Amino acid sequence: xxxxxxxxxxxxxxxxxxxxxxxxxxxxxxxxxxxxxxxxxxxxxxxxxxxxxxxxxxxxxxxxxxxxxxxxxxxxxxxxxxxxxxxxxxxxxxxxxxxxxxxxxxxxxxxxxxxxxxxxxxxxxxxxxxxxxxxxxxxxxxxxxxxxxxxxxxxxxxxxxxxxxxxxxxxxxxxxxxxxxxxxxxxxxxxxxxxxxxxxxxxxxxxxxxxxxxxxxxxxxxxxxxxxxxxxxxxxxxxxxxxxxxxxxxxxxxxxxxxxxxxxxxxxxxxxxxxxxxxxxxxxxxxxxxxxxxxxxxxxxxxxxxxxxxxxxxxxxxxxxxxxxxxxxxxxxxxxxxxxxxxxxx
Amino acid sequence: xxxxxxxxxxxxxxxxxxxxxxxxxxxxxxxxxxxxxxxxxxxxxxxxxxxxxxxxxxxxxxxxxxxxxxxxxxxxxxxxxxxxxxxxxxxxxxxxxxxxxxxxxxxxxxxxxxxxxxxxxxxxxxxxxx
Numbered sequence: 001x002x003x004x005x006x007x008x009x010x011x012x013x014x015x016x017x018x019x020x021x022x023x024x025x026x027x028x029x030x031x032x033x034x035x036x037x038x039x040x041x042x043x044x045x046x047x048x049x050x051x052x053x054x055x056x057x058x059x060x061x062x063x064x065x066x067x068x069x070x071x072x073x074x075x076x077x078x079x080x081x082x083x084x085x086x087x088x089x090x091x092x093x094x095x096x097x098x099x100x101x102x103x104x105x106x107x108x109x110x111x112x113x114x115x116x117x118x119x120x121x122x123x124x125x126x127x128x129x130x131x132x133x134x135x136x137x138x139x140x141x142x143x144x145x146x147x148x149x150x151x152x153x154x155x156x157x158x159x160x161x162x163x164x165x166x167x168x169x170x171x172x173x174x175x176x177x178x179x180x181x182x183x184x185x186x187x188x189x190x191x192x193x194x195x196x197x198x199x200x201x202x203x204x205x206x207x208x209x210x211x212x213x214x215x216x217x218x219x220x221x222x223x224x225x226x227x228x229x230x231x232x233x234x235x236x237x238x239x240x241x242x243x244x245x246x247x248x249x250x251x252x253x254x255x256x257x258x259x260x261x262x263x264x265x266x267x268x269x270x271x272x273x274x275x276x277x278x279x280x281x282x283x284x285x286x287x288x289x290x291x292x293x294x295x296x297x298x299x300x301x302x303x304x305x306x307x308x309x310x311x312x313x314x315x316x317x318x319x320x321x322x323x324x325x326x327x328x329x330x331x332x333x334x335x336x337x338x339x340x341x342x343x344x345x346x
Numbered sequence: 347x348x349x350x351x352x353x354x355x356x357x358x359x360x361x362x363x364x365x366x367x368x369x370x371x372x373x374x375x376x377x378x379x380x381x382x383x384x385x386x387x388x389x390x391x392x393x394x395x396x397x398x399x400x401x402x403x404x405x406x407x408x409x410x411x412x413x414x415x416x417x418x419x420x421x422x423x424x425x426x427x428x429x430x431x432x433x434x435x436x437x438x439x440x441x442x443x444x445x446x447x448x449x450x451x452x453x454x455x456x457x458x459x460x461x462x463x464x465x466x467x468x469x470x471x472x473x474x475x476x
Contacts, residue, residue, distance in 0.1 A: 011413055012406075016399045019420045023395050026428070042429075069414075082414050132425060135418035139468055142415050 029124055036117050045125050054099055061092050062130055066137040070145070089134055093127035159317030176267070183236045198236055201229045212259035216322050217343050220292065221253040227262045227285070234270060241275045247286040256343035257292060258318055264311045265294040265338050274299045291328070291339040298336045312338070353408060361470070364408060369462030372401040373455045380454045384447045391428075394454060398427055401458070402465055409469035419468065423461045430457045 033041045049055045065088040073081040101119045113119065180202055187195035208226045212218055224246065231244045244266070266283055273296065275281045283296045312329065319325045319341060328339035376397055383390040402423055406416045434453035442448050 008407070012403050012416065015413065015417055016403065016420065019399065019417065019424060020392070020395060022421070023424050023428070024392065026425070027391055078413050082417055085414075128425070131421055135421045138414060138418040139422070142412070142418075143468055 026128070029121075032117070033121060037121065041125065044121065045129060048096075048100070048122065048125055049129070051100070054096055058092055058096060058126070058130060059133060062089070062133040063137060065089070065092075066134055066141060070138070070141045085134055085138070089130040090127060092130050093123050096126035097123040156321040159314075159321045162314050162317060179237060180233055183233070187236065194236070198233065201232050204229050205233065209260065215259055217256035218259040219253065220248065220255055220257050220342070223257050223259065223262050224248055224253070224285075226260075227266060230263050231266065234266075238270075238275050238281075241277050241280045242270070243280060243282045245282065245284040245286075247284070248292070249287055252287055252342060256345070257340060258315060258322075261315050261318075261340050262292065262294060264315060265340075268311055269294070269296040269336070272300060273297075274301055287342070288339070290342050292342060293337060293339050295335055295337040298332070298334050315340070353410070361408075365405065365462075365466045368401060368404050368408075369459060369466070372397060372462060373458040376454045376458045377451045381447060381451050384450055390450075394431075395424055395427070398423055398458065398461060401462055405462070405465050405469060411469050415469075419465055423465065427457050427461055430460065 030041055033039055033044050037044060039047070065085055069081045069085050073084060097119050100122050101113070101116065180198075184195060184198055184202070187198055205226070208222075208229075228244075228246070231242075234242055262285065266285075269281065269283050273281050279299050281296060281299065283294065285292065285294050287293070312327075316327050319327055323341070323343055325341040325343075327341065328337075330337040330339070376394055379393050379397065380390050383393060399420055402416065402420055405411075406419065411419075431450075431453050434456055435449045438449035438452045439446070442452075
């Protein structure tokens with residue numbers, strides 16, 4: 001059984017004691033309303049809130065407090081957020097009490113003004129009101145944020161599942177293996193050395209595909225090496241009809257990219273475009289503006305299997321889910337280009 | 347994977363069983379404490395407050411609620427409990443005018459159930475499909 005964190009127990013105990021203390025104070029002060037003002041707390045609160053400009057101002061300030069606390073403070077410093085909320089509510093309460101009682105400043109100023117029971121009861125009432133409003137808003141923000149986070153998490157899981165499914169399909173892509181074995185069959189009789197090199201590269205490709213399955217990102221140098229091996233396999237099949245131009249500076253080789261992303265884009269280029277001696281396909285991979293760009297000349301096949309853009313969608317979803325980054329797809333009259341963000345560090 | 351009976355497993359039916367257990371158990375405990383102290387002539391406010399806080403802590407911990415939500419929920423629950431308890435007792439007194447202890451016990455049970463389920467509905471994992 002997982003043990004409850006001691007730190008969490010300590011935190012809750014301290015906070016519970018503070019809340020209990022407030023409750024005791026609340027109970028002790030209740031009779032003072034009847035004794036000094038001949039009104040219950042509830043009736044005094046109603047009287048206070050009947051000052052509509054004051055009430056509206058307090059509500060607006062409370063909303064601002066909760067917004068600032070949730071937006072800028074809560075995630076990084078939760079206790080600072082609680083303290084900020086508490087002190088802000090107290091400040092608003094003081095300002096409210098001043099608003100109500102300032103007309104009598106000439107009669108009772110200085111210490112007597114602040115020691116006045118009516119001033120202090122107004123301050124307390126306003127403080128309780130603001131605490132209630134702030135707490136309610138806090139819970140509302142928590143509830144709506146939680147729903148959005150849960151939704152994002154589900155979408156992220158769906159993207160990850162789709163990406164993993166696509167990767168799995170790619171690993172077992174029968175067309176790629178079928179074509180590779182056809183090439184191998186030819187090479188065995190044609191050139192044993194080339195056949196041996198071909199088998200070695202084919203096994204490296206599959207080994208890389210299996211190895212990178214669980215990694216969120218790999219070094220660009222590793223991915224480029226993999227793409228080169230993959231391309232060499234394609235080259236045996238297409239010969240001079242297929243060209244790969246690589247231009248990746250050394251200073252970005254150590255940074256990261258989604259594994260298999262470049263290979264998928266190269267595979268897509270070959271899948272969707274004509275590759276022949278009359279229509280050679282040229283694929284360029286280069287770095288530009290913190291992106292890795294894969295660009296090819298556009299010469300679409302007449303007949304192609306409609307994959308519904310699953311590969312691109314899965315890369316896009318994976319970048320969004322893991323790194324909150326967008327890929328860029330640019331299609332011109334005679335070129336097609338996809339830009340993948342470079343990840344600086346894991 | 348380690349699991350705990352005091353932590354939500356994500357399974358809605360088991361979560362509901364736990365919440366039912368906690369809320370009803372605490373409602374019964376509130377009732378017993380209230381009855382005992384009232385019969386002894388002791389003010390029950392602080393003790394019932396402590397029990398309410400314990401219930402909220404259990405629920406917050408179960409659903410992995412954050413610390414600031416705990417503070418907000420506790421404050422609201424205590425203030426609501428204070429008012430609902432006193433006003434609720436006045437209401438029950440209309441039905442049972444000659445049983446002051448019973449009216450407070452019934453009010454305590456009702457308020458604890460209301461507060462407990464309110465905390466549950468705020469904290470539970472629920473996904474709004476868009």
